[in-house]
Amino acid sequence: MIGSLPPAAVMILGALLVPLLRGRARTGWVLLLPAASLAALLALGEGEFGQVSIFSYELTLVRIDGLSRIFGWLFHIAAFIGLIFARRGGSALEDASALVYAGAAIGAVQAGDLITLFVFWELLALSSVFLVWARGTERSYRAGIRYLIVQVGSGVVLLAGIIAHARATGSVAFGHLGTGTLGTGTLGTNLILLGIGIKAAFPLLHNWLTDAYPEATYSGAVFLSAFTTKVAVYALARGYQGEDLLIWVGVLMTMFPIFYAVIENDLRRVLGYSMINQIGFMVCGVGIGTEMAVNGAVAHAFNDVLFKGLLFMSTGALLYRTGTTKCSELGGLYKSMPKTAALCVIGAASISAFPLFSGFVSKSMVMAAALEQNLDIVWLFLLFASAGVLHHAGIKIPFYGFFGPDSGIRTKEAPTSMLIAMGMAAFLCVFNGTFPTWFLYPNLPYAVTYEPFTSAHVISQLQLLFFAVLAFVWLRLSDREPHELPSTNLDADWFYRRFGRGLALAGGGVASRLRAAIAARTVVAAGDVIGSARRYMGPSGVLGRTWPTGVSVIWVAILLLVFLLLYYATTPVTNALPPP
């Protein structure tokens, strides 16, 4: 290993060549890199590689075990599919940043120590922001800046935690860090958890996601949805398995976004909220911490990248063809883009966890584990959230995007490269959902004892979903469904986009008024000084007057007189005459 490159370096270094290549050469090169990187990963096998000692800390650049290997597989597949999707119209900048971004994600999940993790953590932020900026609009520029501040901030918090942790324990190894119970962690482990939590879009720390992803390019959002948050889920599974707090953080994450997703107008922002909801299931699984729960969390992360990627691709294709992803402007697009619509429905069925689609075999593991641990209330919340998933991702995305009232927009089917990418993702969704024991289950970190296809599970899930669809039909036909309105919905980002901004502007206003007042006073005071100087020394001032020569002679005579008087006054009288 030492002397050769870690797998993460293949794509990161390969990206350097991308700007030099054009057309087919670039396509060939960018598709070759994920394949070469995956080959490098598989050639390594399990173990720890690339040990380096820096400042008395032992770094392990590459650690491959059950947990990091499945994420490695996932990120390679996601990069490959995303790069195919980006073939039409994607710039060299997007290709290069996507490759570095994917490489950073692979490096982060293979990091055996916290310092290596931190380096890739920040590289994730720096490389991915270009996928937002590449859109080239004012909105995307501003959203990108906000995204970058939060992402780099997450790295700073992580680094602070790593320093505190290293000082306390003398170790930077990235193993289990949590204590299980809330309030018993050290400063270091708590800060590390917070840093990871920002990237995992914990409640109130989540708005960078719903803010930036919808502003990214049509293919940029596909990459963004795959890597950052899943690296965070991996880091939680690695460091904080069985942390009680995470169960309820996860529940909260599954719950609150579903309400926002219902009223959101931009389909890609709906998907952003949907991501937080799905990550909630994973965070909850990590928090429960049993083997089945962690398997469920990891399997769901794997499936989520594929079906969420598929949904981001189909909405990206909409954006590419129509220039919008707003529900209020879309509808009836199945007429122009029937293949995209069909693939979108497969993604929607997968995220909704219909039997034979991928969500069915992974989300249920987390829920079964909750019930097994007697977390009945948690289970009821997760079941509730599952009905919410059906609303915003299962129905809203395909219905309002492709099938709803005809918007009159007529366009062309998505380009072939996009259809191929979406087709691959759709195939994997159905493959994992139908044959989970062929690839997905054997590659999970723990041995799987869970059996998804029991009659009980199939019947209960079908009941839940079909009756929720029935509720949709009833609400829709009776005009009780919320209307699709052009709007912005206030969320936690209001605090920094409006309140904080207002505060800064108000603070700036006070400062500028103060400055103006001081400046005005200074001008007045300076005017006074200049005025009095002029009064005395100006042309008509006493000190500035020109006097006739006679006046000077008189003054000199007076001076001489005063001098003489003083001289005589100070000379002793006794000395006036010499003694006789």
Added chain:
Amino acid sequence: MASDTHDAGGRVKDRGRHYFDDPKRWKRLIAILIVVCGVLFALDFVNFLQQRMGWWELRHPERDWEGLPSFYAVYGFLAYTAIVYTAKLLRKGVMRDEDYYDR
């Protein structure tokens, strides 16, 4: 430029009617949905009765309340409806103009 395939706005001209232009197709889809829901509901009810008789069971409940006939159907329907109504309530509090943050 207007042409055979594109209109003056550069959009592809649409020729002919499409599958869901016919309201009957929607009605048929809804009818299928209602039948499927009915079958699932009935199946669970029969299952519940059979369990009481102890002959066979399709769905063994993990909890007593979860084993009630069509628990999932009722829960799914109510959850969906609750989500929609809560969201409409939420909208009253948080909805602003589209350019709220751009001003």
